[in-house]
Amino acid sequence: MKKRVLAILLCSIMAGSLLSGCGGEKEENNKELVLYTWEGLFPQEVLDDFEKEKGIRIINSNFDSNETMLEKVQQSDGKDYDVVIGDDYIIEQVVKNGLAKELDKSKLSNYGNINPLYQGQFYDPDNKYTIPHGAGIPLIVYDPEQVDFEITGYEDLWNSKLEDKIATIASYRAVEGMVLLTMGKSMNEEDPTVIKEAGEKLVSLAPNIRMIQDTNTQNALLNGEASVAILYTSQVIAALQENPDLKVVYPKEGLGFGIMNFFIPKNAPDTEEAYEFLNYILEPEVAAKCFGFVGYYCTNKAADDLVNPDLVVPDSVTKGEIIQNVSTEAEEVYNQNWTEFKAACD
Secondary structure, eight states, X not given: OHHHHHHHHHHHHHHHHHHHHHHHHHHHHOOEXXXXXXXXXXXXXXXXXXXXHHOOEEEEEEESSHHHHHHHHHHTTTOSOSEEEEEHHHHHHHHHTTOBOOOOGGGOTTGGGBOGGGOXXXXXXTOSSOXXXXXXXXXXXXXXXXXSSOOOSGGGGGOGGGTTOEEEOOOHHHHHHHHHHHTTOXXXXXXXHHHHHHHHHHHTTGGGEEEEOSSSTHHHHHTTSOSEEEEOHHHHHHHHHHOTTOEEEOOTTOEEOEXXXXXXXXXXXXXXXXXXXXXXXXXXXXXXXXXXXXXXXXXXXXXGGGSOGGGSOOTTOOXXXXXXXXXXXXXXXXXXXXXXXHHHHO
16 A cells, blocks of 8 residues: 555656656747748758757748638638748738738847848838848840840840840740830839830830740750840749850849748737747848748848859849739730730741
């Protein structure tokens, strides 16, 4: 009987000690962060180092489209995620629907590292809710051995020396936006008359177009089929890796770009951990690892000297515009322009 009582007492003491110890351990190590992003957006090294340094476990959840992200955040009323990333146009819906928490910048000591070029955009004009994390910028790239004049802007693409020498991506709004910029207009022009005029100018470019395709467009430049190309960011980087002597043009008329952004959902359960993560990502060395991994243009000014120079927009570039949704009437004219342009290129 005494042995049984003693055993019970010992078990109770051990259980109490274990519970006390586990309770302390749980309180210490139970911090977690639910990250909702595109798959493969961060190098695993960055996520692992954050967990080790901050003692915060990351639960990395992925979506396959911006629309899926918006739907999930809406359904949960922002309660299922702590940090979310999305593209500019969908962030506009996030902010309009009141799904983003206004940032407490006093908790972001690295906030000043952000490049102002990518701030103050239509979806967050006062920079209340978002932190940019990478930009995609379609650019002109050309082979100086095949082109005997300097290309400085979109207008140069109409030069008769480039007949049948240009390969272009198939993003109709991006390409038509470039035309509008040569006319001193917005890439998001709404006036059907002006858009139609831009369409006529676009058709006049057809003799210089060698091909229109979205996938591996840079290969036409690399294999000599084209001497000039309008390329997506990933294609620009791929082209330069294979031929560093290619020239990249930051058009004098201005840039069109897309920007990914972080935001904290309004009802995020782990807000303090969210700030820890965002401040960590804004560290120059960490940001450089991220941009080098994903191949997007660096939106962290303090990291410019740490990344591949090809991922840094020159300081001389001070303006850029993001393609936005337009009215149904305007969209119809843009589509008609593109149809006529492709027909003229055949």
